[in-house]
Amino acid sequence: MRTADxxxxxxxxxxxxxxxxxxxxxxxxxxxxxxxxxxxxxxxxGLVVILFILRSSFRFEGKFKSSLMLGxxxxxxxxxxxxxxxxxxxxxxxxxxxxxxxxxxxxxxxxFFNEKLTARxxxxxxxxxxxxxxxxxxxxxxxxxxxxxxxxxxxxxxGCYGVAGFLTRRWISxxxxxDPKMVAFGSQIGATLILLPFFGWSIATAPAINWYQGEVxxxxxxxxxxxxxxxxxxxxxxxxxxxxxxxxxxxxxIPPFGVLWGYLALGETxxxxxxxxxxxxxxxxxxxxxxxxxxxxxxSEAVKIK
Numbered sequence: 001m002r003t004a005d006x007x008x009x010x011x012x013x014x015x016x017x018x019x020x021x022x023x024x025x026x027x028x029x030x031x032x033x034x035x036x037x038x039x040x041x042x043x044x045x046g047l048v049v050i051l052f053i054l055r056s057s058f059r060f061e062g063k064f065k066s067s068l069m070l071g072x073x074x075x076x077x078x079x080x081x082x083x084x085x086x087x088x089x090x091x092x093x094x095x096x097x098x099x100x101x102x103x104x105x106x107x108x109x110x111x112f113f114n115e116k117l118t119a120r121x122x123x124x125x126x127x128x129x130x131x132x133x134x135x136x137x138x139x140x141x142x143x144x145x146x147x148x149x150x151x152x153x154x155x156x157x158x159g160c161y162g163v164a165g166f167l168t169r170r171w172i173s174x175x176x177x178x179d180p181k182m183v184a185f186g187s188q189i190g191a192t193l194i195l196l197p198f199f200g201w202s203i204a205t206a207p208a209i210n211w212y213q214g215e216v217x218x219x220x221x222x223x224x225x226x227x228x229x230x231x232x233x234x235x236x237x238x239x240x241x242x243x244x245x246x247x248x249x250x251x252x253x254i255p256p257f258g259v260l261w262g263y264l265a266l267g268e269t270x271x272x273x274x275x276x277x278x279x280x281x282x283x284x285x286x287x288x289x290x291x292x293x294x295x296x297x298x299x300s301e302a303v304k305i306k
Contacts (some may be wrong), residue, residue: 074181
């Protein structure tokens with residue numbers, strides 16, 4: 001990986017770490033469905049503005065449907081899940097659970113995309129599950145049922161991310177590639193379209209919402225324009241440059257930012273159990289994503305071939 005790739009990973013982690021803070025503010029006020037829809041809608045608007053500023057061609061090169069489907073899997077459903085989780089879990093909790101994305105990616109790759117899992121990666125997956133159990137059973141949240149529901153929602157979201165990473169490689173990268181800006185743009189169109197009917201249903205049937213809340217709208221606009229439009233351009237560029245599994249390692253860097261923003265803006269605190277579980281999850285992710293040394297015999301054979 002180049003220095004520029006590491007810089008983009010760090011920047012993306014800081015931006016997506018802030019997204020949990022913004023959803024934590026907006027979801028309880030506007031509701032999960034409304035918050036998820038407004039996030040992808042303003043993400044779509046933000047991308048339109050960016051593409052016009054950059055004078056992009058708006059050409060999908062035969063991959064428009066693939067981009068729409070990626071939007072449903074990589075944006076629409078996981079954003080809704082995280083907005084649900086934000087009703088029960090502090091921002092730091094969601095950020096830590098988001099770090100399980102490489103674990104889910106490894107399992108999904110093994111089950112459906114012919115990816116190999118070594119003994120160390122299997123150990124990382126098991127250790128990650130242990131970390132999730134620690135976070136789930138030890139902590140101070142609103143209720144046990146709320147904790148479990150929030151954790152399940154986060155894991156559904158990370159599963160979607162894991163699937164989307166491999167589908168991006170199969171549908172986009174292996175078919176000649178596509179400008180990351182257009183992949184991001186198409187994905188937000190797909191996410192907006194899939195969430196639009198649910199947004200309409202929510203407006204028509206849910207209790208009245210106070211839409212005149214300035215702090216909430218600031219969070220909505222920030223999570224749409226910055227944490228979605230800008231962030232997804234960075235993310236799809238990384239997938240194109242360094243591959244899906246390495247790109248998913250951004251989730252390893254998100255938790256410190258998620259906890260930091262939650263502490264600074266909302267005064268959220270963390271318990272000893274949460275810290276233990278977070279450390280276990282981080283070690284597990286490292287076991288899954290860090291490169292393994294090739295056996296000596298293989299290295300020697302490679303030298304002979306040369």
